[in-house]
Amino acid sequence: xxxxxxxxxxxxxxxxxxxxxxxxxxxxxxxxxxxxxxxxxxxxxxxxxxxxxxxxxxxxxxxxxxxxxxxxxxxxxxxxxxxxxxxxxxxxxxxxxxxxxxxxxxxxxxxxxxxxxxxxxxxxxxxxxxxxxxxxxxxxxxxxxxxxxxxxxxxxxxxxxxxxxxxxxxxxxxxxxxxxxxxxxxxxxxxxxxxxxxxxxxxxxxxxxxxxxxxx
Numbered sequence: 001x002x003x004x005x006x007x008x009x010x011x012x013x014x015x016x017x018x019x020x021x022x023x024x025x026x027x028x029x030x031x032x033x034x035x036x037x038x039x040x041x042x043x044x045x046x047x048x049x050x051x052x053x054x055x056x057x058x059x060x061x062x063x064x065x066x067x068x069x070x071x072x073x074x075x076x077x078x079x080x081x082x083x084x085x086x087x088x089x090x091x092x093x094x095x096x097x098x099x100x101x102x103x104x105x106x107x108x109x110x111x112x113x114x115x116x117x118x119x120x121x122x123x124x125x126x127x128x129x130x131x132x133x134x135x136x137x138x139x140x141x142x143x144x145x146x147x148x149x150x151x152x153x154x155x156x157x158x159x160x161x162x163x164x165x166x167x168x169x170x171x172x173x174x175x176x177x178x179x180x181x182x183x184x185x186x187x188x189x190x191x192x193x194x195x196x197x198x199x200x201x202x203x204x205x206x207x208x209x210x211x212x213x214x215x216x
Contacts, residue, residue, distance in 0.1 A: 063133055066089070067125070075105070132159070136161060144180055159214055167185070198212050
């Protein structure tokens with residue numbers, strides 16, 4: 001992945017947001033110690049996690065959906081921002097990776113807030129009621145599935161609700177797509193900005209995140 005900003009600036013950013021607590025620090029360390037670097041690199045960075053927590057708190061979220069849970073870092077960040085009694089539906093296909101997540105949800109005292117469904121996420125989303133009850137969604141999963149996830153989430157997002165899509169820059173690959181994942185994400189980026197149901201902003205956070213708000 002190409003650096004969006006200078007590495008020294010990245011380091012400065014990480015030291016100038018609320019520090020990670022022991023749960024998140026230990027989870028990050030265990031992910032990197034147990035998994036190969038290519039897989040461990042799927043874990044979001046601390047500053048992106050802090051952004052998720054803040055966005056959830058600012059949005060006043062009762063019901064959130066996460067597509068792509070991995071070892072649980074982002075789900076902890078989302079669940080911590082929920083309103084009292086709020087719930088997070090976490091979608092993933094890996095029992096191995098989410099077994100790590102379960103351990104840290106328990107350690108963080110969040111098991112009562114998170115429901116994990118092990119199945120292809122598109123099946124889980126299509127099985128949800130069509131009513132617009134989702135307040136917040138975070139998508140960080142297989143990139144070729146992004147358009148389908150977007151198509152299922154937007155109708156179920158309440159007016160004023162927020163979606164966050166990760167890796168929308170693909171290390172710069174969306175500028176000159178050379179593989180299927182880059183082409184799919186580039187096409188979705190174009191679709192989002194033309195979708196009159198929503199308003200959006202793309203931010204140069206790590207590998208790029210797009211914030212998508214459903215119009216009132």
